[in-house]
Amino acid sequence: MLNKNNTLPRARQRLGLLLLPLLSAGCATTPPNNTEDICSIFREKDGWYADAKDAEEKWGSPVATMMAFLHQESRFVHDARPPRTRILWIFPGPRPSDAFGYSQALGTTWRTYQRSSFNYGADRDDFADAIDFVGWYNNNSQAQCRIRPDDTYHLYLAYHEGHGGFNRRSFNRKPWLKNVAKKVSAQARTYQRQLNSCEKSLQRRKKFLGIF
Numbered sequence: 077m078l079n080k081n082n083t084l085p086r087a088r089q090r091l092g093l094l095l096l097p098l099l100s101a102g103c104a105t106t107p108p109n110n111t112e113d114i115c116s117i118f119r120e121k122d123g124w125y126a127d128a129k130d131a132e133e134k135w136g137s138p139v140a141t142m143m144a145f146l147h148q149e150s151r152f153v154h155d156a157r158p159p160r161t162r163i164l165w166i167f168p169g170p171r172p173s174d175a176f177g178y179s180q181a182l183g184t185t186w187r188t189y190q191r192s193s194f195n196y197g198a199d200r201d202d203f204a205d206a207i208d209f210v211g212w213y214n215n216n217s218q219a220q221c222r223i224r225p226d227d228t229y230h231l232y233l234a235y236h237e238g239h240g241g242f243n244r245r246s247f248n249r250k251p252w253l254k255n256v257a258k259k260v261s262a263q264a265r266t267y268q269r270q271l272n273s274c275e276k277s278l279q280r281r282k283k284f285l286g287i288f
Contacts (some may be wrong), residue, residue, distance in 0.1 A: 107152040114143055114267040115274035116154070125278045127204040127252070135211030136218070140271055141228045142210045144264035145235060148256065149180040154201040156180065178206035189213070210235075217242070229261040 100193050110116040117124040128139045150156035159175055174183045177200030181189070188208050190196050198205035217234040221242050225231075234242040236253060247253050 089250040109155075110180055110264075111147055111253065114140065114270045115144070115278075117123050118274075118278050121203070124203055125281075128207050130204075131208045131211035134208070135215040136225050137211040137231075138226060138264070138268070140264045140267035141214065141226070141231065143267050144228060145210050146178050146206065147267075148232070148260045150178050152178060152203075153179060154203070161260050169248055176185040177201045178203055179209050181206075183207055185213075228264040229257050232260045233256040 077115040095185060106118040108120050110120075118128075125139075128142060131137065131142060132139050144153055152175060156178070158226065175181065175184075177198065181200055184197070186200055186209065189212055190193065190198050193208070193212055198209070200206060200209075210233065213235060214231050217231050218225055219231070219241060221234050223230045230242075233247045233253065234259075238248050241247070247257075
């Protein structure tokens, strides 16, 4: 005969093991539902607007520009990586770089950011850290490459090529990159128009949440 007193705890244990992966999946970071609308993004993702404004105020890079960079680099996927290369067009090979996270920052560049900003605990898959990184990088681009903070096109070229590469005009040999930079610039303009229509409500929400 079965011992009813032992059967119930075992059943609960099995149920818990079955539910654990579902609970973990529910807690995983997911990208916004509508990545083309900055108002929708900030309304859906609590805290992202405050993080973006903090980065803007700290580094002088417009929210719309920084968000356009993240849109291009990862589509707001927190653990994005470059696709693997292919060996003989069939077998998966190594990734072309160790770029990772929202901003697709390289490991060496990220460590420089950590030291320079004293943000040693920053993670590439954390939105607040990622957008702060973009603001920091754009601030350096302004200083080292003499790019205006609202010049998204040239800021993105410097972001992709590095400051040395930008100053050597390495992007002139890459027409495809110029086209990408145009897309990022257009995305920033779209985001700015959208933000103009909803920022007051986002500011009220930020202030309300800040009280608590």
